[in-house]
Structures are given as structure tokens and as C-alpha cells.
Amino acid sequence: MLLIPDVPLWPKEASTIAPHTDALFIFLCVVTGAMALFIFVTIFYLAIVYRRRPDNELAQEGEAPKFLELAWIVAPFIFFMVCFVWGAWLYFRISRVPDNALQVYGTGKQWMWKFQHPSGQREINELHVPVNRPVKITLASEDVIHSLFVPAFRVKMDVLPNRYKTMWFQATKVGRYHLFCAEYCGTLHSQMVGWIDVMEPTDYELWLAGGSEGSLASQGQALFQHYACNTCHTEDKSGRGPILTGVYGSTVALNDGQKVVADDNYVRESILNPQAKIVAGFGPIMPTFQGQVSEEDLLKLLAYVKSLAQAASPSAVASPNVAPPATPVRRQGKGK
Amino acid sequence: MTSVTYHDVRLMEPAKTRNYLNVDYGFFSWLLTKDHKRIAILYMISISVMFILGGFFAMMMRLELLTPQGDLLTSDTYNRFFTLHGIIMIFFFLIPSIPAVLGNFLLPLMLGAKDLAFPRINLLSWYLYIIGAFVGLVVIITGGVDTGWTFYTPFSTQYSNTHVFGTTLGAFIVGFSSILTGLNFLVTVHRMRAPGLTWFRLPLFVWAIYATSIVQLLATPVLAITLVMLMFERVAHVGIFDPALGGDPLLYQHMFWFYSHPAVYIMILPGMGVASEVVAAFTRKKIFGYKFVAFSSLAIAFLGFLVWAHHMFVAGISVYSAMIFSFLSMFVAVPSAIKVFNWTATLYKGSVSWQTPMLYILGFIGLFTIGGVTGIFLASLGIDVHVTDTYFVVAHFHYIMVGGAVMAYFAGLHYWWPKITGRMYPEWWARLAALLVFIGFNLTFFPQFILGYVGMPRRYHAYAPEFQVLNVMSTAGASVLAVGYLLPLIYLLWSLRFGPKAGPNPWGAVGLEWATTSPPPKDNFHETPAVTWDAYDYPAFLTAMGETQHV
Numbered sequence: 001m002l003l004i005p006d007v008p009l010w011p012k013e014a015s016t017i018a019p020h021t022d023a024l025f026i027f028l029c030v031v032t033g034a035m036a037l038f039i040f041v042t043i044f045y046l047a048i049v050y051r052r053r054p055d056n057e058l059a060q061e062g063e064a065p066k067f068l069e070l071a072w073i074v075a076p077f078i079f080f081m082v083c084f085v086w087g088a089w090l091y092f093r094i095s096r097v098p099d100n101a102l103q104v105y106g107t108g109k110q111w112m113w114k115f116q117h118p119s120g121q122r123e124i125n126e127l128h129v130p131v132n133r134p135v136k137i138t139l140a141s142e143d144v145i146h147s148l149f150v151p152a153f154r155v156k157m158d159v160l161p162n163r164y165k166t167m168w169f170q171a172t173k174v175g176r177y178h179l180f181c182a183e184y185c186g187t188l189h190s191q192m193v194g195w196i197d198v199m200e201p202t203d204y205e206l207w208l209a210g211g212s213e214g215s216l217a218s219q220g221q222a223l224f225q226h227y228a229c230n231t232c233h234t235e236d237k238s239g240r241g242p243i244l245t246g247v248y249g250s251t252v253a254l255n256d257g258q259k260v261v262a263d264d265n266y267v268r269e270s271i272l273n274p275q276a277k278i279v280a281g282f283g284p285i286m287p288t289f290q291g292q293v294s295e296e297d298l299l300k301l302l303a304y305v306k307s308l309a310q311a312a313s314p315s316a317v318a319s320p321n322v323a324p325p326a327t328p329v330r331r332q333g334k335g336k
Numbered sequence: 337m338t339s340v341t342y343h344d345v346r347l348m349e350p351a352k353t354r355n356y357l358n359v360d361y362g363f364f365s366w367l368l369t370k371d372h373k374r375i376a377i378l379y380m381i382s383i384s385v386m387f388i389l390g391g392f393f394a395m396m397m398r399l400e401l402l403t404p405q406g407d408l409l410t411s412d413t414y415n416r417f418f419t420l421h422g423i424i425m426i427f428f429f430l431i432p433s434i435p436a437v438l439g440n441f442l443l444p445l446m447l448g449a450k451d452l453a454f455p456r457i458n459l460l461s462w463y464l465y466i467i468g469a470f471v472g473l474v475v476i477i478t479g480g481v482d483t484g485w486t487f488y489t490p491f492s493t494q495y496s497n498t499h500v501f502g503t504t505l506g507a508f509i510v511g512f513s514s515i516l517t518g519l520n521f522l523v524t525v526h527r528m529r530a531p532g533l534t535w536f537r538l539p540l541f542v543w544a545i546y547a548t549s550i551v552q553l554l555a556t557p558v559l560a561i562t563l564v565m566l567m568f569e570r571v572a573h574v575g576i577f578d579p580a581l582g583g584d585p586l587l588y589q590h591m592f593w594f595y596s597h598p599a600v601y602i603m604i605l606p607g608m609g610v611a612s613e614v615v616a617a618f619t620r621k622k623i624f625g626y627k628f629v630a631f632s633s634l635a636i637a638f639l640g641f642l643v644w645a646h647h648m649f650v651a652g653i654s655v656y657s658a659m660i661f662s663f664l665s666m667f668v669a670v671p672s673a674i675k676v677f678n679w680t681a682t683l684y685k686g687s688v689s690w691q692t693p694m695l696y697i698l699g700f701i702g703l704f705t706i707g708g709v710t711g712i713f714l715a716s717l718g719i720d721v722h723v724t725d726t727y728f729v730v731a732h733f734h735y736i737m738v739g740g741a742v743m744a745y746f747a748g749l750h751y752w753w754p755k756i757t758g759r760m761y762p763e764w765w766a767r768l769a770a771l772l773v774f775i776g777f778n779l780t781f782f783p784q785f786i787l788g789y790v791g792m793p794r795r796y797h798a799y800a801p802e803f804q805v806l807n808v809m810s811t812a813g814a815s816v817l818a819v820g821y822l823l824p825l826i827y828l829l830w831s832l833r834f835g836p837k838a839g840p841n842p843w844g845a846v847g848l849e850w851a852t853t854s855p856p857p858k859d860n861f862h863e864t865p866a867v868t869w870d871a872y873d874y875p876a877f878l879t880a881m882g883e884t885q886h887v
Contacts, residue, residue, distance in 0.1 A: 008802055011790045021722050025789065028716065032709035039680060039705055043698060046683035050619070051690065059621040059874055060685040069625050072677040073670060080666040083716045088659050090718025095655050110495070144491040145585055147650065147725060151791025154722040158651045160586070161490060162579030165652060178800060182725035182793040184484045186495060187411050190796035291580070 014177055014198065015153035016170040017094055022154075024086050031079060094155060097168045101136035104129070105216070105299040108139065108146035108159040111188035113179065116299055119208055120215045125194030127179065129171060130204040136168040138264055138302075140295045147183035150196055156182055164264040171198040220304025223297055227289065241286060242279045248309035253280040267305050268298060355758065355855040370455035371858060376441035377756075378462050382469065383429050383437065384825075389476075390424035391821065393417045398780075398814040401807045406798035414797040415482040416498065422485030427507050428469055430741055431514055431599065434606035435521070435552070436461070438748045439545045441756060443521060445849035445856060446539050448530025448865040453523040461516045468510030475502040484795060486596070489577035489588040493569040500570055504563045511556045511563075514602070518552030521545055530848065532867035539847055539871050540616075540629050544609025547633035551598045551605070551640060559595035562588070586652055593644035601640040603737055604704075605633055607744030608675055611697050614747050615679045617845035618694035619686025622872040625678045632671035639668040649720045658717055665715035672708050676701060691843075692766040696747035699774045703739025707732060710785065728788025731781045739777055746773070746824065753828065754838030758855045761831045765823060772820030779813025846872055 013019060050056065104127065105116040115127045115137075129135045139148060141161040148167060149156040152175075157167035171177075181192035199207060213219060224230055232241035247262050255278040260266055269276050271293065274286035293301070356373045366374055396417050400408040409417065440458065444451050452458050475481060481503040483492040492500050525546050529538075566588070568574045575581025577588040616623050623629055645653055645661040653661075679701055688694070710732040713719050723729065753761050783806040788794075792803045799807070841850040846869075852861050 008790050009786055021718055024716065024718055025713070025722075028709075028713050028719065032712060036702075036705050036709055039676060040702055042680055043683065043701060046680070046686075047688045047690070047698065050683060050686050050688045052687045056687050057620075059619060059687045062685050063622075064624055064681040064684045068677070068681060069628055069674075073674060076673045077670055080669055080712060083712055084663055084666045087716030087718045087720070088662060091649075091658060091662075091721065092655065094718060094721055144495050145488060145651075149725070149791070149793060151722070156650050156721050156724065160579075160652055162584065163652070178791060180791070180793045184415075184488070184491075184795040186482070186491060187415065189415070190406070190411070190793075190798045193800075 011154075012152040012173075012175070012177065014171055014173040014175065015150075015155070016172060017090075018152065018154045018172075020090050020093065024090060027086070028083065035076075035079075097136050097166055098134040098170075101134035101168050102130070104135055104137045105303070106137045106139045106148065106159070107142060107295045107299065108148065108181065108185075108192070109142035109295075110144065110186050111181070111192040113148070113181070113192065113194050114296060116216055116296065117208065118216045118303060120213050120219065121208065121210065122213075125179075126197065127194070128197045128199060128204060128207050130201045131171050131174050131198050133201070134168055134170040136166060138299065139165045139167060140268075140299065142295045144185045145183050146181050146185050146192065149180040149182035150177055151180070152177040153196075158183055164268055166264070171196075174198050174200055216300055216303040217307035218304075220300035220302070220307075223293075223300055224304055227293070229301075232286070240282075242282060244305055245308045248306045250309070252277075254278060255280050255282070264302060267302050271298065271301060354857060355853060356858045357758075357855050359858045368459070370451070370459055372440050372444050372452050372455065372458060373756075373856065373860075375458050375462050376437050379432060379436040379440060379465070382462075382466065383432055386424050386428040386469065387821075390421050390429055391818065393421035393424070395814060395818060397421065398811040400797065401799070402811050404799050404801045404804050404807075409797070411797045412482060415795070416480035418795055419481050419484050420476060423472070423481075423503060423507065425737075426485055426599070426603075427510050428465075428472060430603045430737060432465060432510075432517075433603075433741065433745045434610060434748060435545060435548055435602070436465070436513075436517055438610065438745070438752060439521060439548075439606060440517075442752065442849055443524055443542065443545060444528065445755075445852065445860055446542050446847060447524065447528050448533060448848045448861065448867065449524065449528035450859045450861075452520050453527055454520050457516050457520055461513045461520070464513035464516070465510055468506045468508075468513065471502055471506035471509060475499045475506065478502075486592060487563075487566060487588075488592075489566065489569070489583075489585045490579065493566060494578050494580065501567055504567055508560055508563045508567075511560050514552045515556045515560075518549035518556070521549040522553065525549075530865050530867050533848075536627065536630070537867055537870050538630075540612035540623060540626070540633075541606075541609035543630040544605050544612070544633045547637040548602055548605045548609075550634075551602050551637050555595045555598040555602075555641070558591060559599075562591040562595065565591075586648070589648050589651055590645065593647045594641075597644040597647065598637075598640045600733075600736065601636055603741045605636060607700065607704075607741045608633065610744040610748040610751070611675075611679060611700055613845075613847070614693045614697040614751050615682050616872040616874075617751065617843050617847075618689040618691060618697075619682055620844070620874040621682055621686040622870070622874065623678060624681040624684075625674070626871065628674050629678050632674045635671040636668060639664065639671070643668055646715055646720070649717055650724055662715055662717045662720075666712070669708060669712060669715070672704075676705055676708070692761070692763060692770055693747045693751035695767060695770040696743050696750065696773075699770065700740060700743040700747060703735050703743060703774075703777065707735030707739055710735065723788050725793055726788035727784040727792050727794055730794050731784035731788060734781045734784075739781070743773070743777075746770070749824070749828070751843070752849070753831070754842045755849055755854050755856070757832055757835070758838055759831045759835030760838050760842060761824075761835060762827050765827045769820050769823035769827075772816055772823065774820075776813050776816030776818070776820050780810050780817055781813070783807075783809045783813075846874055 013022060103118055107114045113125050115123045139157060139159045141159045143161060146159040147156055148159055153169040155167055155169050157165050159165060175198055177196045179194045179196050181189060185192065232239050233244050235245065250262055251259050252262050253259050260277060272290045273288060275284050278284055356371055369375060400414055479499060481498045481500055483496050483500055487504060525542060565576045569576050569578060573581060575583040577583040577585050612623050612629060643661060643665045645657060646665045649658050714732060750761060750766055787803060787806045792799055838854045840853050848865055851865060
């Protein structure tokens with residue numbers, strides 16, 4: 001009855017995660033299906049065999065054996081633990097971003113998705129990525145909570161207005177896949193949808209070579225000067241703020257003795273709420289940029305700060321256990 | 337003090353006794369009543385109105401979703417409708433349904449008491465409910481609200497331009513109704529049991545209501561606090577949840593789910609209690625593993641407080657806290673599984689009757705099992721990433737709340753209808769309705785599991801065309817379900833006048849509520865009963881009755 005060709009009963013399987021999710025899902029369907037079927041058949045069997053009849057007005061003497069009680073506490077528990085361990089293993093896998101992932105930036109706003117590539121391309125409700133290459137999306141929201149959901153990849157991540165979230169996938173098949181907003185966000189929530197275009201690497205290179213406004217880092221550099229960040233964050237020790245060269249990815253000592261790793265959220269917080277974490281040896285003199293810098297511009301600034309780390313010492317940024325990327329890493333910033 | 341035995345019950349002439357319905361007439365004899373049975377009727381009427389209203393919004397949504405384009409309603413209307421459907425069904429129907437209607441009516445009867453511990457507070461609870469519902473209705477009439485029943489920040493505090501304040505105020509007020517009812521029930525179970533009615537002689541419905549009351553009393557204040565903070569932020573721009581004001585949106589989700597996950601157990605635990613009563617009565621057998629079933633209610637109430645963040649696996653909690661909450665969520669499935677298996681085992685060597693309440697409960701066990709095992713899918717972290725916020729979740733919680741809680745409410749309504757009204761409902765029509773509800777329900781919600789795994793997000797006014805066939809099936813099912821729900825409304829009202837007189841114990845069931853006339857007298861019992869038997873002691877009871885009272 002459901003053999004109509006256009007009716008999918010199973011989502012497309014187009015990422016490295018998808019087969020793992022499907023395997024666990026099928027396992028759960030089979031075991032819980034068998035469990036439920038066993039219960040239904042038993043109920044029907046007992047309700048028919050022991051139905052009320054003139055010779056069965058009274059319940060009969062005797063009960064089901066007592067050991068059953070223990071059996072149906074222990075057996076489901078063991079099954080639940082298997083589900084827990086398998087599910088947690090998969091969750092770790094979904095959460096851990098491969099080191100060689102291609103970086104993309106995404107912003108959700110009512111009601112569209114905007115994506116920025118390090119080389120400077122920008123797209124709306126559409127994201128071009130190469131096949132067979134891990135892609136990492138750093139996500140921010142301009143307003144309310146959104147959630148980026150790609151069913152064919154079996155990944156989803158809420159997008160928050162006050163911190164960066166990261167989601168990654170490695171597409172395994174060329175094609176166009178739905179991209180949805182999964183967290184209700186207002187009037188046109190159901191229109192906050194788009195496509196992910198998975199392309200052959202060569203097509204992707206061609207697409208990237210199309211027009212852009214300069215690399216994201218260079219746009220960030222321009223903003224760095226526009227907001228006069230460079231007056232304090234100078235390239236030598238004469239400035240009133242810390243030197244930013246080589247900071248990203250390093251461990252920073254703070255005024256209160258704590259140490260933090262300078263990751264995406266640290267950079268973001270340092271721009272929007274500079275008083276929260278002050279680098280050892282500096283005063284709380286930086287003004288806040290909350291409400292002055294858009295999420296898209298913040299991502300540009302982040303890309304610039306990241307590029308400063310790479311400029312300082314390429315080997316220090318990449319962690320030592322990095323595997324060589326599957327395809328040659330494109331140099332960031334054409335011609336810059 | 338003399339004890340009432342079942343022999344005495346047979347001798348009672350129901351027609352000659354004054355009962356709680358005819359003891360007094362007039363508008364104010366109802367509006368100012370302190371009788372728990374009359375208050376139960378007041379609740380029954382109020383929540384039925386709410387159920388019809390919530391059902392109307394559901395039907396409009398299903399009609400909209402017949403086609404992929406958003407053509408019947410505008411986006412804003414659709415968003416308001418699903419929000420109002422959720423708020424009405426959860427806060428104004430499901431949470432008060434079994435506790436405030438059946439619990440109110442039955443708890444003192446089952447305990448052999450004259451009334452609840454605090455009859456005036458009981459009436460106050462109903463007035464709080466009515467005030468909350470009134471505020472809710474004003475909101476609906478003046479334009480509604482579009483945040484979803486979860487009121488997620490910062491959308492609800494800064495972005496929505498609908499009546500968020502009024503709605504949360506309504507939910508806030510109705511929360512106190514729930515708190516006071518829980519408190520009243522707890523004290524009643526502790527202090528008002530009849531002589532000889534020890535804890536392990538209590539019917540399992542009382543255990544379930546007791547566990548529910550603990551949750552109502554402890555969790556609902558957190559909702560109240562959360563909603564007040566939300567109102568403050570929305571009106572006074574005090575930064576608590578909105579990052580633009582220095583707040584944290586995830587804090588809201590933690591606080592909201594700290595109440596709203598246990599609230600799921602407020603809805604389903606009483607249903608489990610009804611299931612235990614009905615299974616015992618319609619197999620004429622003691623529930624297998626009575627103590628396991630009783631303690632599993634308490635275990636669910638306790639564990640229910642420790643799993644809230646499983647609603648937030650992709651919201652931004654750390655990998656390790658996600659792991660802990662997944663682990664604990666698996667634990668809460670164990671006591672639910674215990675109950676299902678124990679009900680099933682009770683059928684063994686029973687005298688199983690296929691009358692309407694039992695049909696509903698057999699349906700309940702089946703649908704609750706499906707709802708429960710799909711909960712395992714969602715608690716399993718890697719699967720949750722894919723299916724959370726899709727129709728899979730919608731299907732899952734409707735299997736628990738409609739397939740579970742509402743089926744149990746209808747089972748209880750039919751089972752105790754003769755006690756409440758003194759009249760029997762028409763059995764044939766009732767069985768037909770039970771069957772229609774079961775078929776309609778599965779046709780509505782089973783396709784949504786598939787729809788969710790294929791990837792359709794929830795709360796979508798328009799959707800991708802490939803999802804249409806499953807949506808059409810769902811809408812067709814909802815139409816059958818609507819007929820299944822309308823039938824009882826008609827024949828139950830019909831039975832008030834034309835139904836055959838029921839007699840004190842039409843089912844031949846054991847339990848103190850059957851040891852008095854139908855409808856019960858104002859003070860429930862003609863003499864205070866003394867209990868000398870265990871719960872569901874059918875062999876002793878039926879021997880004493882000489883099998884004369886089966887239907």
C-alpha cells in the first residue's frame with residue numbers, strides 16, 4: 001500500500017554517522033518490537049484462554065511463578081544498559097569534531113540560515129560542502145534559539161544566542177539534502193529551511209573560486225581596525241591589551257590565577273563581555289562590544305583572531321596527533 | 337464501631353437512600369460545596385470543556401497538515417493553535433484529569449473516610465483552577481499565544497508579541513490548584529485511613545495517587561518560580577534568561593524541565609493506578625506482585641526528578657552530563673516495565689472480562705508499552721540527536737499521554753461511572769467507542785514515528801512534499817479518534833437519564849468504594865467501615881458473595 005515511489009519511509013543515508021545511527025535504531029526497533037509483540041501476544045492469549053465463562057466466574061487458584069518478578073526486572077535492565085552504552089558511544093562520536101575538519105561558520109536568525117566560508121563566500125539557506133571531507137560548522141544565533149538539523153546526516157545542534165556551538169559531519173554521497181530549523185523560533189519557523197549541497201571536491205573548488213569579498217579573516221582584519229581594536233591589541237608589547245598573535249588555541253593565564261584555553265567561546269566572550277576573564281597582567285579597561293557587533297561580524301573577527309594564531313606558528317595550532325587531511329587542505333584566503 | 341461486610345452491602349436499597357446528588361439542590365449547593373464528590377463533578381465538567389477546546393485546536397492542526405503548503409491557517413494562527421492545544425491539554429486537562437476528578441471522588445471512598453482532610457482547601461483548588469482557566473480563556477479570546485507550551489526563552493521573553501504574560505499567569509495560578517490538591521491527598525492518605533486499612537492493604541490506585549501527589553507538591557513550585565522569573569524578564573526586563581540582558585537561555589530550560597519532566601509522571605502515574613484497579617476487577621484476581629507495583633509508583637516519582645536534562649541533549653549541555661542523564665533515564669524505564677509485566681501476569685488464571693473498562697485498559701497497556709519503549713529510543717543519546725524535535729517525539733509523548741493517560745481516564749470514567757452516577761452506560765456503544773479510539777489513535781500517531789525518523793521537524797506549519805502521505809494518514813486517524821471521543825460524551829449524558837440503575841457493586845469488584853451505595857451518600861458510608869481484608873482479596877470476597885452479583 002505504501003509502494004508509492006515518492007513516499008520515503010526511511011531517510012537518505014548520506015554521512016559517516018548515518019549508518020551508525022541507523023544500526024542502533026534498527027537494533028532498538030527489533031528488540032523493543034519483539035518485547036512489545038511478546039507482551040501483546042501474551043495479553044491476548046491470557047485474556048482469551050482465561051476469559052470469563054460460566055465455569056470461570058471465579059479466578060482460579062494459583063499465580064504466575066514468583067521468579068518472574070526478578071526476571072523482568074533484570075532482563076529489561078540489561079537491555080536498557082546496552083542501549084545506554086551504545087547510544088553514549090554514538091553520541092561521543094557525533095560530538096567529537098575531527099581535527100582536520102573544514103571550517104564553516106553558520107548564523108541562524110529569524111527566519112533564515114546564513115553561512116560564511118573562510119575564503120569569504122556567503123550563502124543564505126544553502127550550504128555547499130565537499131563530499132568525503134569532515135566539515136565543522138561553528139554556529140551562533142542572532143536572536144532566539146534555533147536548531148540546525150540535517151536528517152540525511154542524522155545530526156542536529158541547537159543554535160544559541162549567547163555562545164558558539166559546533167556541529168560536524170562528513171557527507172558520503174553527492175547530492176542535495178534538506179536542512180531544517182528544528183527548534184521552534186516564531187512565525188516562519190517552518191520556512192527556516194534550506195539545502196546542503198554536497199559536491200565532488202573538484203566541483204567544490206570551482207564553486208569556491210567564484211566571487212567573494214576576500215577571505216573571512218581579511219574581512220575580520222578590516223573590522224578589527226574599524227572597531228579600533230588594533231589601538232590596544234598592538235603587535236608589540238606597547239599596547240594596553242594583550243597581543244593576540246598566537247593566542248587562539250593556547251592556554252591563557254588569567255588575573256584570578258585560573259587558566260583557560262582560548263577557544264571560540266573565549267574569544268566571543270572577550271569581545272562581548274571583556275570583564276569576565278581578564279588576562280594576567282592587564283587591567284579591566286576594555287569596553288564591551290555587546291550589541292555593537294553582529295553575529296556575522298563576530299564570526300569574521302573570530303576568523304581573524306584564528307588566523308593570527310596560524311600566522312604565529314602553524315605547528316602550535318594543529319594538535320600533535322592530527323592525521324593528515326583526507327584531501328589537501330586548501331590554503332585559507334586566496335591571495336592574502 | 338461496627339464493620340461493614342459485603343453481606344451488608346447487598347442488603348442496602350440504593351433507591352431509598354439519600355445520596356450526594358439528591359441531598360441538596362440549587363446552584364450554590366454546588367458552587368459552595370465542600371463534598372469531595374461534588375467537587376469531583378465540578379472538575380469533571382470543567383476539564384471536559386477544556387478537552388473539547390484542546391481537541392478543536394488539534395483537529396484544526398491536523399486539517400492544516402493535510403497538505404504540505406500552509407493553506408488553511410496562516411503561520412501565526414497555526415503557531416497559536418499548537419501552543420494552545422499543548423497548554424490546554426497539559427495544564428487544564430491532563431494534569432487535573434485523573435487526580436482531580438477520579439482521585440477526588442475515590443480517594444476518601446477507598447480509604448473509608450467521610451471526605452478529604454481539607455474540604456475547604458479542596459474547593460479552593462477548584463476555584464484556583466477556574467480562575468487560571470478563565471485567564472487562559474481571556475488570552476485565547478484576545479488573540480492567543482505562540483510560544484509553544486514550553487515558553488522557551490528568549491523567544492517568549494523578548495521576541496513573541498502575543499499574550500505570553502497572561503498565559504503564564506494562567507499556568508501559574510492553576511499550578512497552585514495542583515499543589516493544594518497534592519497536599520490535600522497526601523495528608524488524607526496519611527491521616528484518614530479507616531481502621532484496619534494498613535499501607536499494604538491500600539488499593540494500588542491510592543499508591544499511585546500518593547506518588548503523584550508527592551510530585552505535584554514538590555515539582556509544581558519550581559514551575560511557579562520559573563514562570564514568575566519569565567514574567568519579570570518579559571515585563572520588567574530583568575535579565576535572567578535573555579543573553580541580551582545578561583541571562584542564560586539554558587537556565588530556563590533546566591528550570592522548566594525540572595518541573596515539566598516530573599509533570600509527565602503527574603499525568604501517567606494516576607493512569608497506572610486506574611489500570612491496576614481495572615485489571616484486578618476484571619480478572620477478579622489480586623494484582624501479581626502487589627508490593628512491586630506499589631513501590632514502582634514511588635520509584636517513578638523519585639527517579640522522575642533526576643532525568644529532566646534528557647530534554648536537552650542537543651541544547652548545549654556537556655557530553656558528560658548528557659551521559660549521566662541518559663543513564664538515569666534508562667533507570668526510570670525499569671519500574672514502568674515492572675508494572676506492565678505485572679498487569680500481564682495478573683491475567684494468568686484470572687476470570688478475564690472483556691467489558692469496556694478492561695478494553696480501554698488492555699489498549700492502555702499496549703499503547704503505554706509502545707510509548708515506553710520509544711522512550712528508550714529517546715533516552716539513547718545517539719538516537720536522540722536525530723529524532724529530538726521531530727515528529728518521533730510528538731508520537732512518543734502522545735502514546736504516553738493520550739494512549740496512556742487519556743485511555744486510562746476513559747477506563748476509569750466507565751469503571752466508576754455507575755458509582756458516580758448510579759447508572760450504567762450502554763455497554764455496546766461503549767465498546768464501539770473504545771475500539772474506535774484505539775484504531776483512530778494508532779492511525780493518527782503511529783505514522784508520526786516514521787515521519788519523525790524520516791526527518792520532519794515538529795511545529796511545522798508547512799512541510800516538504802514527501803512527508804504528505806504519512807500526514808494524510810495521521811489526519812484520517814484523527815478524524816476516527818474524534819468520533820471515538822464524541823460517542824462517550826453522548827452516551828454518558830444519555831445514561832444519566834436512561835441508563836439502567838447500577839446497584840452498589842455492578843462489577844462484583846472488591847474495594848471500599850463498592851461497599852457503599854451508588855451514588856454514595858453525602859458522608860460516603862452509612863457506618864465507618866473497618867477493614868479486615870487485603871486489597872483485591874477476590875477469592876474471599878466472591879465466596880462471601882456467593883457469586884450472585886456478576887453482571
